[in-house]
Amino acid sequence: MDLVVSVFLPVSLGIIMLSLGLGLTVADFARIIRQPRAVVAGLFAQVVLLPIIVYGFVIAFGVSGELAFGFMLLAASPGGVTSNILTKLVGGTLALSISLTGLISLLSVITVPLLVVFWAGLFLDTGDATINVTGLALTMFAITAVPVAIGMIIRAVATGLAGRIEPVLSFVAAVLFVVIVIGAVAASWDVLVANWTTLAPMTALMVLCLLALGWIIARVIGLPVPDRAAIGMETGIQNSTVAITLAGILHAGPEALPVIALPAAMYGILMYLGALPGGYLMYRAARGAA
Structure with missing residues (x-):
């Protein structure tokens, strides 16, 4: 079990983040200056409002303890490649989606440890006493920021190589994502069965509300329809692999994938x-605006 937590989960997440980095360029981050309203709206929706909405769902559905913390761990996690793919499929601004994914993934080195400590103190008996913020920040840096940076460097200095390995890594990342989600669900199967009638509708409805949240915020500040779609997807679609990996790292028990990983695993399926x-x-709105 120690190998799963110390090797398989971090390496798998590293591969997934590397595949994300291969799709990023410096120009993607330059859009922060060229499109400040869109980027700020996306950041506000995902970093500030998203955890508040998820907390509201946790309270409304009466979820508590480790399951509640698991949902908040998911809310603290950044977006992932899936949001980029879905943004493209619905006709959203792919460049904005990629920029937000990359930026929030890098910011998660700071935001995730702080939020984890806060939510642990609220929902777990141990509180924040057992969580080393600095250590968690360094871990986040190693398993998210470093692979993304390596991917960007490969893309910059060896564009041809990046183009050849990106499809392969994307496929491997997708397979690893499926394996991690199935493993987390299997590890907490009894808890899932006992709480299915609460967790399943809560998760699906939560995703719909978060998608709408991103769209509405973008609309309120007057962004075009494709930008609304991008921000909506970035707000509604989180990187559940980050949350599952952190759950394994934070848990001190013998289980490789504890109960706190279950909400992220369910989300990975039900989103x-x-x-x-x-x-x-x-998609219909984007087609109508075209």
């Missing part, structure tokens, strides 16, 4: 129940 109808509405 599509919310993303499909929400994405369809975004």
Whole structure:
């Protein structure tokens, strides 16, 4: 089990983040200056409002303890490659989606440890006493920021190589994502069965609300429809692999994938129940605006 937590999960997440970095360029981050309103709106929706909305769902559905902390761990995690793919499919601004994914992934080195300590103190008996903020920040840096930076460097200095290995790494990343999600669900199967009627509708409805949240914020500040779709997807689609990996690292028990990983694993499956109808509405709006 120690090998799963210390080797398999971090390496798998590193590969997934490396595949993300291969799709990023310095120009993607330069959009922060060229499109400040869109980027600030995306950051505000995902970093500030998203955790508040998820907390509201946790309270409304009566979820507590480790499951509640698991949902908040998911809310603290950045977006992932899936949000970029879905943004493209619904006709959103792919460049904005990629920029937000990359920026928030790098910011997560700071935001995730702080949020984890806060939510642990609220929902777990141990509170924040057992969480080393500096150590967690260094871990986040090693398993997220470093692979992304390596991917960007490869893309910059060896564009041809990046183009050849990106599809392979994307496929490997997708396989690893499926394996991690299935493993987390299997590890907490009894808890899932006992709470299915609460967790399943909560997760699907939560995704729909978060998609709408991103869209509405972008609309309020007057962004075009494609930008609304990008921000909506970035807000609604989180990187559940980050949350599952952190759950394994934070847990001190013998289980490789503890109960706190279950919400992220469920989300990895059920997010599509919310993303499909929400994405369809975004697609129709983007087609109508074209």
